Amino acid sequence: MSRRGLLGLAVGGGVAGLAVGMGAGLTGGVALGRARAGEGANPVYEFFGEHQAGITTPVQDHLHFASFDMMPRTDRDDLISLLQDWSYAAARMTQGLEVSASGAVNGPAEAPPDDTGEALGLPAAGLTLTIGFGPGLFENEDGDRYGIASRRPAGLERLPAFLGDDLDPQASHGDLCIQACADDPQVAVHAIRNLSRIAFGRARLRWSQLGFGKTSRTTATQATPRNLFGFKDGTANILADDAAALADHVWVAADDEPAWMTGGSYLVARKIAMLIETWDRVRLSEQDTIIGRDKGEGAPLSGGDEFTAPDFHGSEIDANSHVRLAHPEQNGGVRILRRGYNYVDGNNALGRLDAGLFFLSYQRDPAQFIALQRRLSTDRMNEYIRHVGSGIWAIPAGAAPGSYVGAELFA
Amino acid sequence: MSRRGLLGLAVGGGVAGLAVGMGAGLTGGVALGRARAGEGANPVYEFFGEHQAGITTPVQDHLHFASFDMMPRTDRDDLISLLQDWSYAAARMTQGLEVSASGAVNGPAEAPPDDTGEALGLPAAGLTLTIGFGPGLFENEDGDRYGIASRRPAGLERLPAFLGDDLDPQASHGDLCIQACADDPQVAVHAIRNLSRIAFGRARLRWSQLGFGKTSRTTATQATPRNLFGFKDGTANILADDAAALADHVWVAADDEPAWMTGGSYLVARKIAMLIETWDRVRLSEQDTIIGRDKGEGAPLSGGDEFTAPDFHGSEIDANSHVRLAHPEQNGGVRILRRGYNYVDGNNALGRLDAGLFFLSYQRDPAQFIALQRRLSTDRMNEYIRHVGSGIWAIPAGAAPGSYVGAELFA
Ligand code: HEM
Ligand code: HEM
Numbered sequence: 103m104s105r106r107g108l109l110g111l112a113v114g115g116g117v118a119g120l121a122v123g124m125g126a127g128l129t130g131g132v133a134l135g136r137a138r139a140g141e142g143a144n145p146v147y148e149f150f151g152e153h154q155a156g157i158t159t160p161v162q163d164h165l166h167f168a169s170f171d172m173m174p175r176t177d178r179d180d181l182i183s184l185l186q187d188w189s190y191a192a193a194r195m196t197q198g199l200e201v202s203a204s205g206a207v208n209g210p211a212e213a214p215p216d217d218t219g220e221a222l223g224l225p226a227a228g229l230t231l232t233i234g235f236g237p238g239l240f241e242n243e244d245g246d247r248y249g250i251a252s253r254r255p256a257g258l259e260r261l262p263a264f265l266g267d268d269l270d271p272q273a274s275h276g277d278l279c280i281q282a283c284a285d286d287p288q289v290a291v292h293a294i295r296n297l298s299r300i301a302f303g304r305a306r307l308r309w310s311q312l313g314f315g316k317t318s319r320t321t322a323t324q325a326t327p328r329n330l331f332g333f334k335d336g337t338a339n340i341l342a343d344d345a346a347a348l349a350d351h352v353w354v355a356a357d358d359e360p361a362w363m364t365g366g367s368y369l370v371a372r373k374i375a376m377l378i379e380t381w382d383r384v385r386l387s388e389q390d391t392i393i394g395r396d397k398g399e400g401a402p403l404s405g406g407d408e409f410t411a412p413d414f415h416g417s418e419i420d421a422n423s424h425v426r427l428a429h430p431e432q433n434g435g436v437r438i439l440r441r442g443y444n445y446v447d448g449n450n451a452l453g454r455l456d457a458g459l460f461f462l463s464y465q466r467d468p469a470q471f472i473a474l475q476r477r478l479s480t481d482r483m484n485e486y487i488r489h490v491g492s493g494i495w496a497i498p499a500g501a502a503p504g505s506y507v508g509a510e511l512f513a
Numbered sequence: 514m515s516r517r518g519l520l521g522l523a524v525g526g527g528v529a530g531l532a533v534g535m536g537a538g539l540t541g542g543v544a545l546g547r548a549r550a551g552e553g554a555n556p557v558y559e560f561f562g563e564h565q566a567g568i569t570t571p572v573q574d575h576l577h578f579a580s581f582d583m584m585p586r587t588d589r590d591d592l593i594s595l596l597q598d599w600s601y602a603a604a605r606m607t608q609g610l611e612v613s614a615s616g617a618v619n620g621p622a623e624a625p626p627d628d629t630g631e632a633l634g635l636p637a638a639g640l641t642l643t644i645g646f647g648p649g650l651f652e653n654e655d656g657d658r659y660g661i662a663s664r665r666p667a668g669l670e671r672l673p674a675f676l677g678d679d680l681d682p683q684a685s686h687g688d689l690c691i692q693a694c695a696d697d698p699q700v701a702v703h704a705i706r707n708l709s710r711i712a713f714g715r716a717r718l719r720w721s722q723l724g725f726g727k728t729s730r731t732t733a734t735q736a737t738p739r740n741l742f743g744f745k746d747g748t749a750n751i752l753a754d755d756a757a758a759l760a761d762h763v764w765v766a767a768d769d770e771p772a773w774m775t776g777g778s779y780l781v782a783r784k785i786a787m788l789i790e791t792w793d794r795v796r797l798s799e800q801d802t803i804i805g806r807d808k809g810e811g812a813p814l815s816g817g818d819e820f821t822a823p824d825f826h827g828s829e830i831d832a833n834s835h836v837r838l839a840h841p842e843q844n845g846g847v848r849i850l851r852r853g854y855n856y857v858d859g860n861n862a863l864g865r866l867d868a869g870l871f872f873l874s875y876q877r878d879p880a881q882f883i884a885l886q887r888r889l890s891t892d893r894m895n896e897y898i899r900h901v902g903s904g905i906w907a908i909p910a911g912a913a914p915g916s917y918v919g920a921e922l923f924a
Contacts, residue, residue: 206743207809211798218793219743288726291857307864315699332617332630387622398618446702453718
């Protein structure tokens with residue numbers, strides 16, 4: 103396989119061709135997929151657009167998150183061609199198509215197939231593929247490999263060390279990331295596997311994480327899911343139809359720096375191990391106190407129902423409860439869009455499940471996450487969690503049909 | 514927590530009570546669950562019955578498989594009470610209920626809740642819980658701890674070493690197993706987590722495995738799924754409505770030994786790593802040859818469609834293809850019921866996905882699996898797989914309402 107990759111696309115070639123072929127049929131976020139179904143049961147989300155999909159998109163049931171490092175001795179053209187090939191294949195797969203026209207079984211019998219085939223016959227299952235650029239892509243110990251060091255967003259640097267961090271380098275950082283979300287894990291895994299394969303010779307999987315049972319929501323019609331502490335999670339999240347909150351807290355604005363990030367966002371991933379066996383021995387009233395909401399309804403302890411605003415003036419909500427410390431009122435109005443998933447990675451030698459929250463948040467500026475995470479240093483919940491992985495990526499705006507994710511960075 | 518466990522059930526107590534409370538409403542495999550839905554979208558399977566559920570049950574989308582070891586210094590009463598508590602909680606959870614009546618939020622505020630809560634509000638999602646007894650339960654280096662050594666089925670012993678085995682003890686063996694299958698992974702994970710918790714002081718999780726995207730099927734109405742080699746898997750499987758094949762190959766018959774296993778089966782689990790990056794470089798024609806079927810349709814290379822019987826007399830199907838070696842015609846009529854799942858456990862340091870097939874098969878006698886696996890020693894597929902985990906368990910018949918799984922063993 104050549105470094106130009108599996109699909110053999112020339113720089114500037116494939117994506118434009120695809121856009122012509124596919125752009126036509128796309129309307130309202132739903133396009134003709136391999137096995138199109140009703141939007142409810144089997145949504146199909148457009149890959150091209152103002153913003154990348156997978157941020158405000160109604161949170162799908164499954165996640166395969168992958169972090170990549172560029173290979174040594176790759177150059178600017180390699181990076182651009184990789185982003186083009188990824189955009190080409192991602193646009194196809196999110197529509198329920200195989201990575202290329204010849205796919206798994208329609209190519210020459212004497213060659214390895216373009217597509218690995220395990221999603222043949224499956225619908226798009228709401229697949230979104232969201233591509234990001236880590237700090238190391240712009241500059242690392244090998245220098246400014248791709249001629250983009252001067253274009254690095256000022257805030258895009260490895261997150262500072264936080265109190266209690268216990269980070270595993272095998273679950274942290276990375277030059278590039280792809281967040282694959284879908285309602286069928288086989289579809290998400292197929293996408294990451296094929297995008298890794300397409301990266302051959304240019305980028306290599308650094309770490310990856312499967313997640314299930316979303317722990318957040320981005321639309322009011324989604325019931326609030328529960329995390330592995332058994333609490334509703336996502337109640338106070340920023341929702342997709344709250345244009346003002348998105349503009350204030352999630353999307354990089356036209357007058358923010360740098361200009362190539364306009365319409366983009368910053369993604370923070372934190373792999374947070376939850377000591378669930380210890381948590382499970384905590385009495386119910388104490389669990390409620392730690393979170394600041396009640397386990398049954400998710401109502402703030404100051405009263406009302408799940409969607410009543412918490413009132414921090416009385417003493418019902420503990421000063422070091424998670425919800426109080428994380429609330430905008432306690433953080434100068436800072437908000438973030440959360441999009442995490444539960445994970446279970448087997449168990450340890452003591453028979454305890456290796457489980458937790460794969461926390462994902464989108465924000466207009468990394469400083470938002472940093473402020474919140476610092477504020478959480480006195481969180482009563484910290485006794486029951488350990489941050490074991492960390493990463494940050496700039497998520498460029500969506501690609502226009504005929505272009506690729508990140509094109510503005512190289513313009 | 515006492516050794517008698519979380520639910521505080523006395524020997525012979527809880528399960529009978531449950532059966533009275535629940536048995537009444539159970540008809541045709543569907544009962545009132547916490548959030549009952551139509552059978553199609555959200556089936557509810559009965560826990561009690563002639564056979565344990567989760568064997569011929571239409572294969573659900575997700576798996577959480579758990580292997581347990583009994584704790585040192587536990588006695589026969591501990592084991593019986595554990596099986597009673599598990600049966601009690603399993604019968605409730607498979608109906609979409611919490612582990613106990615007070616559950617996650619209706620118990621005393623000053624005690625840890627009985628149920629961990631993350632499945633609150635979720636339907637049963639087709640949950641089945643299938644309980645098995647490993648060879649070490651009957652006798653191990655500590656001797657006949659539970660007074661059942663003389664009742665061990667003759668065939669229930671650790672599988673022999675097979676050519677190419679590369680077994681990890683952390684993914685092998687175990688005194689007890691629970692196979693949790695559901696259409697929602699959160700429901701399967703909730704079940705294993707709560708059953709582990711109930712086992713406190715009596716048994717401890719030894720290893721566990723998540724799986725997705727079933728690689729088999731047990732009803733003709735289920736479309737044949739694809740495994741991570743991109744091939745249809747489950748085409749020639751034993752189906753739930755094939756009573757003759759089930760009687761011949763899956764259920765332990767009344768005149769088989771020992772009598773307490775009548776209506777049961779034997780479960781073999783093999784964690785099989787698939788070298789997918791290597792496989793993905795194999796040309797399509799060669800992939801077809803290795804399997805003995807074509808990747809697109811799953812038709813045997815001797816011609817016809819997916820459900821045409823393969824013809825091994827010509828030269829189209831390679832002598833060492835997987836399907837030929839595994840076929841009953843080449844194995845004196847031996848058949849098994851396969852029920853495996855795909856797994857992805859992240860990736861290794863070279864950036865290769867740690868992925869494969871969590872193979873599960875049910876058979877009337879462990880000898881069936883052993884014969885097939887020996888026959889597969891010349892399988893061309895072996896170049897692309899590694900068996901890394903192994904386990905075998907006796908799966909007793911289903912419990913009668915008012916009883917518990919395995920009661921006949923202690924009678
Ligand atoms: C395992 C770790 C965590 C768990 C179990 C957890 C759980 C929760 C729960 C149950 C809520 C209340 C319901 C809701 O509004 O969603 C909540 C709210 C929130 N959490 Fe977390 N969380 C975790 C980590 C974090 C982290 C690392 C951050 C950010 C640094 C964060 C930020 C927030 C915010 C901003 C809210 C909404 C507060 C409000 O506006 O009322 N959480 N979390
Ligand atoms: C990663 C490992 C494996 C893969 C990828 C795999 C894949 C397949 C495929 C694609 C088929 C053809 C479709 C079908 O009938 O389901 C098949 C059939 C079969 N496999 Fe496997 N298999 C694996 C391991 C095993 C093992 C370990 C056994 C038993 C020891 C086994 C026993 C069978 C049997 C009995 C059949 C049906 C043969 C027939 O009646 O035509 N397989 N397998």
